[in-house]
Amino acid sequence: MELEFIRWLGEHLPRHPRLTVGPGDDAAVLAAGRDPRSVVTVDLLTDTVDFDLARVDASRVGRKALAVNLSDLAAMAARPLAAVVALALPRTDALSLAKRLYEGLIPLAEQYDVAIAGGDTNTWDGPLVISVTAIGEVMPSGPLVRSGARPGDAIVVTGRFGGSILGHHLDFEPRVNEALWLASHSRLHAGIDSSDGLSLDTWRLAEASGCGAELDCGRIPIAEAAFEMATRDGVTPLDHALGDGEDFELILAVPQDAAVELVASQPLACGLSIVGKFVAEAGLWVLDETGSRRPFTPRGFEH
Amino acid sequence: MELEFIRWLGEHLPRHPRLTVGPGDDAAVLAAGRDPRSVVTVDLLTDTVDFDLARVDASRVGRKALAVNLSDLAAMAARPLAAVVALALPRTDALSLAKRLYEGLIPLAEQYDVAIAGGDTNTWDGPLVISVTAIGEVMPSGPLVRSGARPGDAIVVTGRFGGSILGHHLDFEPRVNEALWLASHSRLHAGIDSSDGLSLDTWRLAEASGCGAELDCGRIPIAEAAFEMATRDGVTPLDHALGDGEDFELILAVPQDAAVELVASQPLACGLSIVGKFVAEAGLWVLDETGSRRPFTPRGFEH
Numbered sequence: 001m002e003l004e005f006i007r008w009l010g011e012h013l014p015r016h017p018r019l020t021v022g023p024g025d026d027a028a029v030l031a032a033g034r035d036p037r038s039v040v041t042v043d044l045l046t047d048t049v050d051f052d053l054a055r056v057d058a059s060r061v062g063r064k065a066l067a068v069n070l071s072d073l074a075a076m077a078a079r080p081l082a083a084v085v086a087l088a089l090p091r092t093d094a095l096s097l098a099k100r101l102y103e104g105l106i107p108l109a110e111q112y113d114v115a116i117a118g119g120d121t122n123t124w125d126g127p128l129v130i131s132v133t134a135i136g137e138v139m140p141s142g143p144l145v146r147s148g149a150r151p152g153d154a155i156v157v158t159g160r161f162g163g164s165i166l167g168h169h170l171d172f173e174p175r176v177n178e179a180l181w182l183a184s185h186s187r188l189h190a191g192i193d194s195s196d197g198l199s200l201d202t203w204r205l206a207e208a209s210g211c212g213a214e215l216d217c218g219r220i221p222i223a224e225a226a227f228e229m230a231t232r233d234g235v236t237p238l239d240h241a242l243g244d245g246e247d248f249e250l251i252l253a254v255p256q257d258a259a260v261e262l263v264a265s266q267p268l269a270c271g272l273s274i275v276g277k278f279v280a281e282a283g284l285w286v287l288d289e290t291g292s293r294r295p296f297t298p299r300g301f302e303h
Numbered sequence: 304m305e306l307e308f309i310r311w312l313g314e315h316l317p318r319h320p321r322l323t324v325g326p327g328d329d330a331a332v333l334a335a336g337r338d339p340r341s342v343v344t345v346d347l348l349t350d351t352v353d354f355d356l357a358r359v360d361a362s363r364v365g366r367k368a369l370a371v372n373l374s375d376l377a378a379m380a381a382r383p384l385a386a387v388v389a390l391a392l393p394r395t396d397a398l399s400l401a402k403r404l405y406e407g408l409i410p411l412a413e414q415y416d417v418a419i420a421g422g423d424t425n426t427w428d429g430p431l432v433i434s435v436t437a438i439g440e441v442m443p444s445g446p447l448v449r450s451g452a453r454p455g456d457a458i459v460v461t462g463r464f465g466g467s468i469l470g471h472h473l474d475f476e477p478r479v480n481e482a483l484w485l486a487s488h489s490r491l492h493a494g495i496d497s498s499d500g501l502s503l504d505t506w507r508l509a510e511a512s513g514c515g516a517e518l519d520c521g522r523i524p525i526a527e528a529a530f531e532m533a534t535r536d537g538v539t540p541l542d543h544a545l546g547d548g549e550d551f552e553l554i555l556a557v558p559q560d561a562a563v564e565l566v567a568s569q570p571l572a573c574g575l576s577i578v579g580k581f582v583a584e585a586g587l588w589v590l591d592e593t594g595s596r597r598p599f600t601p602r603g604f605e606h
């Protein structure tokens with residue numbers, strides 16, 4: 001539903017000169033007032049779809065609601081500044097639930113120096129909904145958009161992939177510091193965060209850049225949780241890494257020489273890997289362990 | 304629940320130097336980057352509480368979701384710049400519902416030159432939730448906060464009050480142009496929008512300013528809808544005007560001489576009225592038609 005709707009929106013939303021980067025990227029860039037570098041993004045999470053309040057403490061939900069937005073800012077190489085929080089709380093124990101949400105959210109806000117600028121707190125007869133809007137600013141180097149990848153660029157990723165459902169999707173570290181470091185110390189052509197899955201989001205980045213992508217399966221860093229999931233469901237760890245959503249790692253287009261240098265020096269604690277390259281022909285391919293190349297249907301979470 | 308929670312938040316949210324005006328006013332003012340005049344506000348609306356999707360076309364709901372935010376910006380005397388929209392859509396007919404919401408929202412955005420900067424569109428098993436975050440900028444005269452009223456100031460209001468539930472709560476005009484005109488042509492000490500009721504929001508403005516307020520019942524402009532409601536439920540039109548929520552008019556603290564001048568010249572099509580004055584003693588009073596003064600318990604919608 002979301003992709004079809006985004007297409008409809010693209011046809012119906014008036015283009016506004018104030019938007020340096022409009023809807024469709026990880027966040028929008030706004031030429032507001034005297035500051036042409038405002039970045040804004042929103043994510044709404046609902047009970048049962050994005051978390052299960054019956055099984056998870058609300059403080060982790062509050063943390064996640066902010067973290068997914070910080071991940072979107074990171075994907076633009078933007079520094080977080082502020083956030084606002086809107087809640088629809090089930091009437092039962094609404095007050096204690098609201099407090100727990102904030103008790104998870106506030107420490108993350110402090111960690112990344114995000115000002116909680118306000119909110120809107122409501123009760124209703126439905127399940128919990130939490131919507132966070134985050135505001136940031138892009139670095140002087142400019143926003144890291146999805147559309148800048150060039151054929152030949154390496155696909156560079158942070159961290160490891162797959163099995164996020166086992167806990168990482170709640171407790172992940174948004175790659176804010178990593179993105180800011182990389183934007184100022186390397187040459188990034190494009191970026192996206194892997195919220196919906198490595199293969200799907202790599203494909204999205206390639207599509208936005210008017211090119212294709214080739215993922216080298218032997219080089220994809222697979223999370224321990226993906227191996228754990230494999231023992232449970234029989235899907236291979238690699239397939240979990242390619243298709244599972246909510247890793248919230250960075251997927252970057254980096255010139256080959258800069259990418260090789262990054263991976264050789266490994267400047268980030270989370271690790272950096274080259275997992276393939278962007279190619280001229282539109283589409284997504286995988287190289288398997290034997291070196292054979294085949295088209296691959298991008299998989300991941302569709303909203 | 305909301306007031307108790309706001310108190311809790313006040314004790315637990317870290318004060319951030321980036322917030323010129325923090326949570327608790329109609330919107331927050333953010334000293335972001337090179338621009339110290341960003342204003343941000345969020346409102347989340349839910350089916351059954353803020354509208355009844357079974358009885359109202361979704362385009363009016365989409366319009367309202369943006370309009371309530373523009374009303375908050377107006378209450379800060381801020382010019383709207385951009386908005387982001389987060390949706391939780393029931394799975395049935397999600398796409399057509401999303402389109403109708405935007406078909407109501409987009410014309411209002413165009414009317415007030417608001418860039419729709421992005422959004423997050425989700426489906427789930429619950430009812431419709433729509434959360435809009437609006438970003439604006441305050442005028443060089445500064446933000447119109449709640450805390451600036453002084454004893455002796457006139458209480459000046461735009462428009463008429465009461466009976467909003469009959470339709471005004473969906474189709475009201477946010478007082479953006481009025482607020483900007485008043486901020487640049489008169490002397491405003493404080494302001495709030497009447498989202499929860501004339502008496503409750505007047506009391507809030509007084510409380511935030513450390514003073515009290517006295518409403519002169521004979522001077523309150525009563526909406527036709529309040530008279531219509533009175534024929535249905537036997538509550539007086541005046542009580543509807545004092546207690547009904549969602550009028551979305553401006554309630555302003557204005558020095559007496561400037562207020563008299565404004566009301567004499569009537570520069571705005573919506574009308575301006577002096578409906579009382581701010582007083583030194585904390586609390587809320589009403590003067591009835593006979594001139595007798597009594598304490599009044601503020602009434603209105605509590606979230």
